Amino acid sequence: MERLPTLEQLIDYLRRLPSVGRKSAERMAYALLKMDTDTLQGFSKAIQDLNEHIHPCPICGNYTEQETCAICADESRNHHTCIVVSSPQAVHAFEELGPEYDGVYHVLGGDLSATAGISIDDLNVHSLITRIENDGIKEIIIATNPTMEGETTALYLAQILKKYPIKISRLAYGLPIGGHIDYADALTLKKALEGRTHI
Numbered sequence: 373m374e375r376l377p378t379l380e381q382l383i384d385y386l387r388r389l390p391s392v393g394r395k396s397a398e399r400m401a402y403a404l405l406k407m408d409t410d411t412l413q414g415f416s417k418a419i420q421d422l423n424e425h426i427h428p429c430p431i432c433g434n435y436t437e438q439e440t441c442a443i444c445a446d447e448s449r450n451h452h453t454c455i456v457v458s459s460p461q462a463v464h465a466f467e468e469l470g471p472e473y474d475g476v477y478h479v480l481g482g483d484l485s486a487t488a489g490i491s492i493d494d495l496n497v498h499s500l501i502t503r504i505e506n507d508g509i510k511e512i513i514i515a516t517n518p519t520m521e522g523e524t525t526a527l528y529l530a531q532i533l534k535k536y537p538i539k540i541s542r543l544a545y546g547l548p549i550g551g552h553i554d555y556a557d558a559l560t561l562k563k564a565l566e567g568r569t570h571i
Protein backbone atom coordinates (compact mmCIF):
# COMPACT_ATOMS: atom_id res chain seq x y z
CA MET A 373 0.00 0.00 0.00
CA GLU A 374 1.20 3.48 -0.87
CA ARG A 375 2.57 5.35 2.11
CA LEU A 376 0.68 8.58 2.78
CA PRO A 377 2.96 10.92 4.74
CA THR A 378 0.14 13.44 5.41
CA LEU A 379 -2.03 10.74 6.96
CA GLU A 380 0.94 9.34 8.90
CA GLN A 381 1.59 12.79 10.32
CA LEU A 382 -2.00 13.06 11.55
CA ILE A 383 -1.80 9.55 13.06
CA ASP A 384 1.35 10.57 14.95
CA TYR A 385 -0.46 13.60 16.40
CA LEU A 386 -3.57 11.62 17.35
CA ARG A 387 -1.39 9.10 19.19
CA ARG A 388 -0.33 11.83 21.58
CA LEU A 389 -3.86 11.85 23.01
CA PRO A 390 -4.52 9.80 26.18
CA SER A 391 -5.58 6.18 25.62
CA VAL A 392 -5.07 6.38 21.86
CA GLY A 393 -2.91 3.62 20.40
CA ARG A 394 -1.84 3.08 16.80
CA LYS A 395 -5.05 1.27 15.78
CA SER A 396 -7.42 3.87 17.26
CA ALA A 397 -5.36 6.70 15.77
CA GLU A 398 -5.60 5.05 12.33
CA ARG A 399 -9.38 4.67 12.67
CA MET A 400 -9.74 8.34 13.63
CA ALA A 401 -7.46 9.51 10.82
CA TYR A 402 -9.41 7.53 8.19
CA ALA A 403 -12.71 8.86 9.60
CA LEU A 404 -11.37 12.43 9.30
CA LEU A 405 -10.24 11.72 5.75
CA LYS A 406 -13.84 10.94 4.80
CA MET A 407 -15.20 14.24 6.16
CA ASP A 408 -16.11 17.17 3.92
CA THR A 409 -13.98 20.33 3.78
CA ASP A 410 -16.27 22.42 6.00
CA THR A 411 -16.25 19.89 8.82
CA LEU A 412 -12.49 19.50 8.59
CA GLN A 413 -12.03 23.26 8.72
CA GLY A 414 -14.32 23.33 11.76
CA PHE A 415 -12.14 20.69 13.45
CA SER A 416 -8.99 22.54 12.65
CA LYS A 417 -10.40 25.87 13.89
CA ALA A 418 -11.69 24.30 17.13
CA ILE A 419 -8.18 23.01 17.83
CA GLN A 420 -6.54 26.34 17.02
CA ASP A 421 -9.05 28.18 19.21
CA LEU A 422 -8.02 26.10 22.24
CA ASN A 423 -4.71 27.82 22.41
CA GLU A 424 -5.94 31.27 21.41
CA HIS A 425 -8.95 31.52 23.69
CA ILE A 426 -8.27 29.36 26.75
CA HIS A 427 -5.67 30.17 29.38
CA PRO A 428 -5.14 29.37 33.07
CA CYS A 429 -6.95 31.66 35.52
CA PRO A 430 -4.21 33.89 37.05
CA ILE A 431 -5.70 33.32 40.52
CA CYS A 432 -6.45 29.59 40.72
CA GLY A 433 -4.96 28.00 37.60
CA ASN A 434 -8.29 26.63 36.35
CA TYR A 435 -8.93 27.01 32.61
CA THR A 436 -10.91 30.05 31.52
CA GLU A 437 -11.74 32.14 28.48
CA GLN A 438 -12.24 35.27 30.62
CA GLU A 439 -9.73 37.36 32.55
CA THR A 440 -10.31 35.22 35.65
CA CYS A 441 -12.40 32.05 35.88
CA ALA A 442 -16.12 32.15 36.72
CA ILE A 443 -15.48 30.54 40.15
CA CYS A 444 -12.89 33.11 41.28
CA ALA A 445 -15.07 35.91 39.92
CA ASP A 446 -18.19 34.69 41.77
CA GLU A 447 -18.56 36.81 44.91
CA SER A 448 -21.42 34.69 46.23
CA ARG A 449 -19.02 31.77 46.77
CA ASN A 450 -17.13 31.10 49.98
CA HIS A 451 -13.60 32.37 49.25
CA HIS A 452 -12.27 31.19 52.65
CA THR A 453 -12.42 27.48 51.77
CA CYS A 454 -10.25 26.17 48.97
CA ILE A 455 -10.01 22.69 47.45
CA VAL A 456 -6.54 22.02 46.05
CA VAL A 457 -6.61 19.70 43.03
CA SER A 458 -4.08 18.36 40.57
CA SER A 459 -5.94 19.20 37.36
CA PRO A 460 -8.72 21.43 35.97
CA GLN A 461 -10.76 18.26 35.22
CA ALA A 462 -10.94 17.64 38.98
CA VAL A 463 -12.48 21.10 39.46
CA HIS A 464 -15.13 20.05 36.98
CA ALA A 465 -15.80 16.85 38.96
CA PHE A 466 -16.34 18.82 42.21
CA GLU A 467 -18.52 21.37 40.47
CA GLU A 468 -20.81 18.52 39.43
CA LEU A 469 -21.69 18.25 43.14
CA GLY A 470 -23.57 21.54 42.81
CA PRO A 471 -24.47 23.29 46.09
CA GLU A 472 -22.63 20.62 48.18
CA TYR A 473 -19.50 22.73 47.76
CA ASP A 474 -19.52 26.50 47.39
CA GLY A 475 -15.86 27.25 48.10
CA VAL A 476 -13.10 27.96 45.61
CA TYR A 477 -10.26 25.90 44.09
CA HIS A 478 -6.57 25.92 43.41
CA VAL A 479 -5.18 23.87 40.51
CA LEU A 480 -1.62 22.63 41.00
CA GLY A 481 -1.19 21.61 37.38
CA GLY A 482 0.06 18.08 38.17
CA ASP A 483 1.42 15.90 40.96
CA LEU A 484 4.97 15.56 42.21
CA SER A 485 6.65 12.74 40.29
CA ALA A 486 10.28 11.70 40.37
CA THR A 487 9.81 9.47 37.30
CA ALA A 488 8.14 12.21 35.22
CA GLY A 489 10.60 14.79 36.57
CA ILE A 490 7.87 16.99 38.12
CA SER A 491 9.21 18.92 41.10
CA ILE A 492 7.50 21.37 43.44
CA ASP A 493 8.68 24.28 41.26
CA ASP A 494 6.64 22.88 38.36
CA LEU A 495 3.42 23.11 40.37
CA ASN A 496 1.38 26.23 41.19
CA VAL A 497 2.36 26.25 44.85
CA HIS A 498 3.72 29.79 45.12
CA SER A 499 0.42 31.23 43.94
CA LEU A 500 -1.39 29.09 46.54
CA ILE A 501 0.80 30.52 49.30
CA THR A 502 0.15 34.04 47.99
CA ARG A 503 -3.59 33.36 48.19
CA ILE A 504 -3.28 32.06 51.76
CA GLU A 505 -1.26 35.11 52.79
CA ASN A 506 -3.36 37.74 51.01
CA ASP A 507 -6.81 36.43 50.16
CA GLY A 508 -8.14 35.24 53.51
CA ILE A 509 -8.15 31.48 52.84
CA LYS A 510 -8.93 29.75 56.16
CA GLU A 511 -9.32 26.14 55.09
CA ILE A 512 -7.44 24.07 52.53
CA ILE A 513 -8.86 20.72 51.47
CA ILE A 514 -6.19 18.74 49.66
CA ALA A 515 -7.83 16.69 46.90
CA THR A 516 -4.90 15.47 44.84
CA ASN A 517 -5.42 12.11 43.12
CA PRO A 518 -5.44 8.93 45.27
CA THR A 519 -2.25 7.73 43.58
CA MET A 520 1.27 7.44 44.93
CA GLU A 521 2.19 10.78 43.28
CA GLY A 522 -1.01 12.42 44.58
CA GLU A 523 -0.29 11.20 48.12
CA THR A 524 3.30 12.44 47.99
CA THR A 525 2.04 15.81 46.78
CA ALA A 526 -0.57 15.98 49.57
CA LEU A 527 2.00 15.22 52.28
CA TYR A 528 4.46 17.70 50.87
CA LEU A 529 1.83 20.42 50.68
CA ALA A 530 0.63 19.72 54.21
CA GLN A 531 4.23 20.06 55.34
CA ILE A 532 4.85 23.44 53.75
CA LEU A 533 1.43 24.83 54.69
CA LYS A 534 1.51 23.86 58.34
CA LYS A 535 3.17 27.11 59.42
CA TYR A 536 0.05 29.03 58.34
CA PRO A 537 -2.87 29.46 60.76
CA ILE A 538 -5.32 27.59 58.56
CA LYS A 539 -7.23 24.32 58.75
CA ILE A 540 -5.79 21.68 56.42
CA SER A 541 -7.65 18.51 55.57
CA ARG A 542 -7.32 15.69 53.08
CA LEU A 543 -10.18 14.02 51.22
CA ALA A 544 -11.31 10.83 52.93
CA TYR A 545 -10.54 7.47 51.41
CA GLY A 546 -13.24 5.57 49.66
CA LEU A 547 -11.95 6.99 46.44
CA PRO A 548 -10.53 4.18 44.32
CA ILE A 549 -6.78 4.03 44.99
CA GLY A 550 -4.75 4.55 41.85
CA GLY A 551 -7.69 6.30 40.17
CA HIS A 552 -8.18 9.92 39.27
CA ILE A 553 -10.47 12.44 40.95
CA ASP A 554 -12.02 13.42 37.65
CA TYR A 555 -13.25 9.84 37.10
CA ALA A 556 -14.87 9.54 40.53
CA ASP A 557 -18.66 9.57 40.58
CA ALA A 558 -20.49 12.41 42.37
CA LEU A 559 -21.60 10.29 45.36
CA THR A 560 -18.10 8.96 46.04
CA LEU A 561 -16.73 12.47 45.79
CA LYS A 562 -19.44 13.89 48.08
CA LYS A 563 -18.65 11.23 50.73
CA ALA A 564 -14.92 11.83 50.41
CA LEU A 565 -15.47 15.56 50.90
CA GLU A 566 -17.77 15.10 53.91
CA GLY A 567 -15.40 12.63 55.55
CA ARG A 568 -12.27 14.73 55.00
CA THR A 569 -9.71 14.30 57.71
CA HIS A 570 -7.61 16.91 59.42
CA ILE A 571 -3.90 16.58 58.71
Ligand SMILES: [Zn+2]
Nearest residue numbers: 429432441444
Ligand atom coordinates in the same frame (compact mmCIF):
# COMPACT_ATOMS: atom_id res chain seq x y z
ZN1 LIG B 1 -9.89 31.06 39.04
